[in-house]
Every structure is written in structure tokens, then in C-alpha cells.
Amino acid sequence: MSDKPRDCERILAHSASAIRPLIRSPVNHLPAHIRHITGMHFGWWTDGPIHLHHRTEGKALRPALTLLACQAVGGDPEQARPATVAVELVHNTSLLHDDIIDHDPVRRHRPALCAVKGIAAAILAGDALFFAAVRALAEAPTPSSPSLSSWRASSN
Template identity: 45%
Template structure:
């Protein structure tokens, strides 16, 4: 798995740096800080800039349809730019002061600059795709198809974020609503990553759609595990405060499933969640009580089972596509990686 991620990072980083380098000051510096390339004073850094999951999937999808991995590079860069656009904006909307174990861009440079840089990264993603025919063997028609993939995924991602923010203001959210939101917010861009490389390599619609279904189900598995980590994950692993999702009153899958249970623990949890007071480090005991109630009401087990269900559905989608065995093994390894992140 590490070799796959390393390939995505190695092949896509030069074009990613080139694209970010087009930004006017200080946006170029802020983007470089957010991506982990420099520290807050502009000095070169080795901070974690993300795992490069989406670029790796874009390259792999190009190989799945008989293309060279290089055909997927513009797509990998585009999805990484869009992903980081969403992270910059999410950090502002959620008030998160830390990401990847250091201060978020808005906390260092201010809200206005972080929002502008996010907007700029989104625009860069489209530019990279439209310029692909000038620098690669990608056809103009396939580049346009790729733009359609990324814009559709971005719109759904934004829909999902809007739904997520709305859910935080509601006392109850159904499991079905939560799955729809996560299908938009997380799964749409992963599906796009699994589609875009194949599209740039000239794949037909049936094949690219099957790869998209794989990405959609992997994305839902990924988010199910993220929801578990948001409550029970260790801060040193997540880079966020302990019980971070409970602090923000997020109606994640474990919470929605627990509230749907209807038992004693479920009813007690609903009463506590009705208290809209923000919880801080001084309220650690209250956070622990809520996490315990979610587990007692079956929310933790439900989310774990959902991750496994989505994992199986992702592998079923792969069975529809003829591809080299080594490429198929990489797709399976990625799905394995997604699910086993949760301890």
C-alpha cells in the first residue's frame, strides 16, 4: 500500500507544485503551508501533507483500463487540489485549529486568506485538466470528460458539507440521511478519483462508471471509519482533539445509529445531545459518557459493520472490470487499508 501512495505522491507532486506556484502572493505561501511544504515562517518543512490517496487512485484507474499511470497525473493533481480546497473551507466552517498535527491555515493566516486560497485551488484543478492535452497524450474530448467528472464531484462534495452543517443544528438525523450526506461529502470525490484517470486514458463509460462505484463504496467505508475515529480515535493518530466529533455535536453514523436504537442508552444519549452547550477539555468526563452511551446503544458496532458492508460492495464493483491482476490487487489493498484504520 505504501508503494502505491508513494507513486501517487512522486508522480503528481511536480505538477501540483507547478500549479500552486501560479498563485499570487500570499496565496502561494499559504497553500504551500497547508500542503506541508513550508512552515508558518516560510522555511522548508517535512510536515505531513496528507497521504496522497486520491492521486494514487487516479493513477491506478488509468492503469486499470490499459493506460500508463502518467495519463492519470492531471486527474490526480486535480482531485488533490479540490480535496484541499474542501479541507481549507471545512477547517474554517468547523472551527478546527489543528490538522495533521499542526495549526490550520486559517488559524495562522486568518479566515479570509484561507477561504481565498481554497477558492484558488478549486480553480487550479479545472485549469490543470483543461491544459492536459497541451502537455500529455490526453485528447481534448477526454479532458472535457474529466472536467465533467471533477465538477460533478465537487458539487456533490459541497452539497454534503451543507448537509453536514445543517445536521449539527438538528437534534435527530436518520441513518439514511447520514449515509446520503457522507455519500456526497466524502464518497463523491473518491469516486471521482477512481474515475478520472480512466477517463483521461480513454476508457468507455461502462468501465469508468464501474470504477466510480468502487470509489463510492470505498468512500463510504472510509467515512464510516473516520466517524469511528472521530469519537474513539487517539489524538496522536487523528491529529485532532480527543472525541473531536462529539465536541462539535456532529451527527455522524455511530451517533445516528445509536439514536435509532430506541433503548435506554439511546434515550439517555438523546437527552444529553439536546444540550447544545459546547464541550471543552474540562468536560472530558461528559464526552466519555456520551461515547459510552453511543457504544451501549450499538452505534459503534453498526458503523463497523457498515464499513465492512461497503468494503464488500466495492470489491463487487471491481469484479465487473477486466484489468491486470497487479492493478486489481492494488485496488483491493486500498480497500483493506481503508477498513483496517479503525482499531
């Protein structure tokens, strides 16, 4: 991200284009059955013909805020990519579980995963996304930032 001020729409579009390809990697490392149902939640594929008339992906607000927060403290947004992935995966965990709790039949203008595959599958997909988020952070290199280094030194 550059230092130039930009409008919200451009910031969201930039973060969405940066994060969407990165989300697929942790999902692709899931066991095949879980990978399939998780991909259904994201709208990457279906079990049958579904006509999508609306935008099917989220706005990527949380990844944008993560990247902007990193930049605000002097960090390199490239180093924040694992955190953006984790934030988005945890958010999608909450969406899956929220649909179950609220008995929502629709998510992002298509059938909710719990409505298509059942509650157990949706819980399993949500839990898999949560642990994929933890793994993304655990395997990420430790970020470096002048602000972070000075904060660590002052907090000791």
C-alpha cells in the same frame, strides 16, 4: 506503474512521489500572496518557527486511486497526471473549507491555515486551489486509451 501486484504502502509511496512535485507547479502560478498562504497549507513554508514532529503531508490516497483507475481502464498513467493533480488540489480545497466550517485549529499536526491566517485567507486559498485544479484539467492534453475510445464509440 507496472502491471505487477504491489502492496498498498508501495502504491501510496509511488503515487505520492509522482504527485508531490506536480502539485507545486499550479501553486507556483498563483499570485504571490495566494501562493504563500497556499504553500503554508501544504506545509512547504511557515510565517514563523513551527516544530513539526509528525508527517506533514497527506497519504496521497486520491492520486493513487486516480492512477490505478486510469490503469484499470487500459490508460497510460502518465496521461492521468493532470487528473491526479486536479484531484489532489480539489481535495485540499475541501480540507481548507472543512477546517473553517468545523473550526479546526490543527491540520496534519500543525496549525490550520484558518487558525494562522484567518478565515478569509483560508477561503481564498481554497478557492484558488479549486480554480488551479480546473486549469490543470483544462490545459491537459486529451488522454487516449483503447478502452476510452471503444467506450466513446459505444456510447454514441
